[in-house]
Amino acid sequence: MIFNIPFIAVAALIIIGLYAVIFRKNLIKTVIGITIIESGVNLFLITLGYREGGVPPIYTNLPEDVSIPRGMVLPVPQALTLTSIVIGVAVLALMLSLVIHIYRVYGTLDVRRIRRLRE
Amino acid sequence: MFSIDTGSGFWNPILWVLVIIIAFLMMYILRSLGRKDYRKTTEQIKPFLSGNPELEKDKMHVRGSNLYWGFRESLKGFYNVLLKLHSGNTSDYILWFVVIMAIFFIIIGVI
Amino acid sequence: MTSIEYIIDHSPALIIAIPLLGAFLTPLVSRLGSRIRNVFVIIVAMLTAFLVFLLASDVFSDGIRTYIFGSQDLTTPVVRILFEVDGISIFMAIISVLLSLLAAIYSWSFMKKYDGLDKYYTLLLLMTAGMLGMELTGDMFNFFVFLEITSISSCALIAFWTHKGEAVEAGFKYIVVSAVGALFVLFAVALLYGQYNALNIATLANTIQYSFLDKIAFVLLITALGMKAGLVPMHMWLPDSYSQAPSSVTLILVGATQASLYGVFRMCFTLYGGVFADGILSSMTVGWFIVVLALVTILIGVTMAIIQTDFKRLIAYAAVAELGYMFLGIGVGLTAMGTSYGKTALDGGVFHILNDALDVGLLFLVAGSIYYATKERDLDRMGGLARNMRYTSMFFIIGLLAVAGMPPMNGFASKLLIYESTYQLSPILSIIAILSSILLLAVFVKVFHSVFMGPELPRFRDVQEVPRSMLLAMGIIALIIIVIGLIPGIVVENIVQPAANSLVNHLDYISHVISIGGV
Known part of the structure; x- marks a missing residue:
């Protein structure tokens, strides 16, 4: 049970994020919602990287009997998460800069009023 | 080379090109049968609206949203x-x- | 080994590396002057196109080609990324690279008056690199990374005219939709990685069990990529962003949308191909679901296009309808998997990707030319433009006939393949598809009348024909449309069928990676 807690947190984060994107009216909150979804997905990736009894691939601090490189855990999920975080920062910055521009032109951040493009 | 097989039939664009060429020929023949006394510089080029005076150009053009209004009207609910x-x-x-x-x-x- | 073989050997890497490097060199080169920068960008795009065509000739004659980034030693468990280029990948790459080359040519005059062009061209080349990466990669996570690169750069390009509120709004909607979609793709990738400990598409396809988690991953992948490809009812971002982006950008956006469509193809037919082939998941179920959504896409796209008054928005809805035909091709191909008409439907769907990119792209370029010449995008305020813009109106007629599927244009050839195969699945589907195609013709006749026909309006008396670079870009597309329309047999046999075959024979894709050591 205790090992399932991260997965429950992942599901909760993604659902909270989707809730924020769908039901919140403020654009900033939409952006926050997307960031929360992203944190959920990143948490999921990191959780997958956990191997019980695994040895981290840090060469200076290896136990004696570990063969290199087979005995160590392959750090793929960590690498994926780092990439995903970097991409997430880029998306976040882009979204916030667009929100600034929208506020300048429309004078509001209410998602119901920012819909000149419809039909 | 030109045709494709669709499983239950085939399509050959060359046949259609022939049809188009024939259509253009017919168009050319019909056009050459028309009146010869048409002159571009005279008042012959003015539009004829059953004797009514022509409005200014902006009002004569049928605008984009005037077309298919019936389509939209009859499918209003949709x-x-x-x-x-x-x-x-x-x-x-x-x-x-x-x-x-x-x-x-x-x-x-x-x- | 001759030098040309050496280039072909490394071309999968070079096809990504050249536009990427070119993108970041553009700000430096633009210091030398705008003309040099434009030439530089076009040369980079041409070089990429040349490499893609070189690789294409190799792939179509010798089969799948792989390229390993990272350790060549396959015995130790090291991290590496594999590019795997088969028929459908290179087919999509040809379309993308063609569109970005034409967009670069078109931008020369079209964007001349605006500043910030060094950033514009940087993003243009980045987007090209992203699309090509999505299409050539054989790695799930890499696919996600390139998906995000494409989304970010295209979002910045959609909102390029930031002084217009609408453009920024469209950009924001696009980035929200893409970010959520891409995050769900990443979630699906993580689900697959957690179970099978692999990221390579071929390795995953080889070991996939279709457990409960795989079901979730399948749903997430298809829906997220379907949203990015504009499947109704998730299409609403598409008219917004297509209509607000500069026309040259819209042309590449068509390619970016189709790169997502390629993702749907790849996931359905390669990653889950074995699951369908073994009958664990009934291909009928998924197939019918896609067929129904495709028909709704066609119908809603066409009916919404009829009532639009904004020129580019109208074409965008027509593009939604055209996407529906491609999804119809996939759907029928899945539903009737293994039969000969299923294969024909798939051929038609794949062929239509090429035709749609050209037809819709040409129409968007014409809309951009009209905007350039008159600064007008409302159909109600235009009229009589054929008098002054003779070539543009000719190109519009070609695009109109092609997009409505009139013989002997290229659109007809691919639509005929789709109609005839759909008829064998169910006649009703095919009838709806044909009727929608007729409606599409009606839509563009309306546009043609209200824009190009009618009396010469006093406001547009001084309108000039657009500059030469724009005419050149439109002319090239029109020429390709006519050529493909006249020789569909050659195109289908040499390009389309290998692409469709590589989708159907998913075992080739898998065995090629296994034969070089797996992972």
């Missing part, structure tokens, strides 16, 4: 629903995504 769905609200876009995901998951999971 379009009212459709336009309501295209709300332009960002949240709705994501809502549709979640809805389709749920439907697809139910279809795959149940069947």
